[in-house]
Amino acid sequence: MSKKITLIKKTSKTFLLTGFVLAFLSSVALYFYTKYLLKNEVEEVLYSTEARVSDALKHQNIIYSLPPVTEVEIVKTLKNKLLKDTIIYDPSQDEMELFRELSTFKKINGANYKITVRNLVVESENFLFAIVLSNIIIFLLAFLFLFYFNTKRNLKLWKPFFMNLEQMKRFSLTSKKMLTLVESDVLEFSELKNEITLLTNKVKTDYENLKQFTENISHEIQTPLAIIQAKIDNLINEYDINDKQFSQVTSIQKDIQRLKQLNKKITILTKIDNNQFINIENVQLTVLINEKIKNFKEMQFTNILHSSKQELMVTMDSYLADILINNLISNAIKHGKKREEEILIYTTESTLTISNFGDTALVNPESLFLRFYRESKAAQSTGLGLAIVKKICDFYGFTLSYDYKEQKHVFSIHFK
Numbered sequence: 001m002s003k004k005i006t007l008i009k010k011t012s013k014t015f016l017l018t019g020f021v022l023a024f025l026s027s028v029a030l031y032f033y034t035k036y037l038l039k040n041e042v043e044e045v046l047y048s049t050e051a052r053v054s055d056a057l058k059h060q061n062i063i064y065s066l067p068p069v070t071e072v073e074i075v076k077t078l079k080n081k082l083l084k085d086t087i088i089y090d091p092s093q094d095e096m097e098l099f100r101e102l103s104t105f106k107k108i109n110g111a112n113y114k115i116t117v118r119n120l121v122v123e124s125e126n127f128l129f130a131i132v133l134s135n136i137i138i139f140l141l142a143f144l145f146l147f148y149f150n151t152k153r154n155l156k157l158w159k160p161f162f163m164n165l166e167q168m169k170r171f172s173l174t175s176k177k178m179l180t181l182v183e184s185d186v187l188e189f190s191e192l193k194n195e196i197t198l199l200t201n202k203v204k205t206d207y208e209n210l211k212q213f214t215e216n217i218s219h220e221i222q223t224p225l226a227i228i229q230a231k232i233d234n235l236i237n238e239y240d241i242n243d244k245q246f247s248q249v250t251s252i253q254k255d256i257q258r259l260k261q262l263n264k265k266i267t268i269l270t271k272i273d274n275n276q277f278i279n280i281e282n283v284q285l286t287v288l289i290n291e292k293i294k295n296f297k298e299m300q301f302t303n304i305l306h307s308s309k310q311e312l313m314v315t316m317d318s319y320l321a322d323i324l325i326n327n328l329i330s331n332a333i334k335h336g337k338k339r340e341e342e343i344l345i346y347t348t349e350s351t352l353t354i355s356n357f358g359d360t361a362l363v364n365p366e367s368l369f370l371r372f373y374r375e376s377k378a379a380q381s382t383g384l385g386l387a388i389v390k391k392i393c394d395f396y397g398f399t400l401s402y403d404y405k406e407q408k409h410v411f412s413i414h415f416k
Contacts, residue, residue, distance in 0.1 A: 279317050305344055329343070335358065
């Protein structure tokens, strides 16, 4: 993924790049165009001088050669005119100079003449570079001024957008504070602000409705289940029932308990999805694990061993921490190879590992943390325990993993 940069830097980078390219291209174009004009001007002077020399020869005026500027000599044959650059020693400057040279051959008053006129080019080149350099300096100064003005203008122009963006970053469904966005005189920013306001209000309304629905449905399910449970208890206590009827009633009671657990777990998942667990505190997981092990041992699960290298402390909701540990231990107990086989829990400063024996590896380990997925068809399993563990880990950014090695199912959580 490419590195992200801010909008102002992005536009400024484009502006700078475009400006430098235009400055370079305009300077090159100006250089060659000015050079072309100066060259034409020099050649025009040469032709003008040659014409005056020819006219003087026609009128038999005395023409003296003035090397290296003008040279007139009589030749035997006439040739084509020649226009070229040449380097000649200039006695007046005592150095080699670049000249533009025009040589023409004409027959005047019965004599063949070679007329050579030259013009100094060096001064023209200096003049050319002076023009280009001045253009570059003026262009850069103007460009820097425009860049500074454009950046300041863009910062002011985009200020409402950035302020609203910061407001959106702090937006929370669980917060009662209203979202206050900044108005802008830019039509698009104003429309964006209105759409964001409508969207966030709709999202908060839907969230509150869903939250209320979850709470209502949970309460409505618990009430009839409690009534059914009470009626069954009355049935058992007030009437004589045979063994078959007692077995059926007991089965109904188990199903009611399972429905209660299912309703409770679905409610927990929904609350996590809705970000309703906002109480954050430091939880001593090492102490919590020991308390859970003590409770399970009171229920005759004496095969749970805990080894701690360092104290494990995690910042999270204490209620979710209790559910996390309880579900992991319950899962290990339910799916252990034998009741007498040891369930091992190992904690460090930042990790928790729990393992239980198993005959074979899971058939579909990639589906292990999906809701309602059950590797075995055990009646007591709702298929939500590990899904809740996964949801809690994702909620706090913990890393949950599963592995099967040495005939053990191993679940690990890395808290940092």
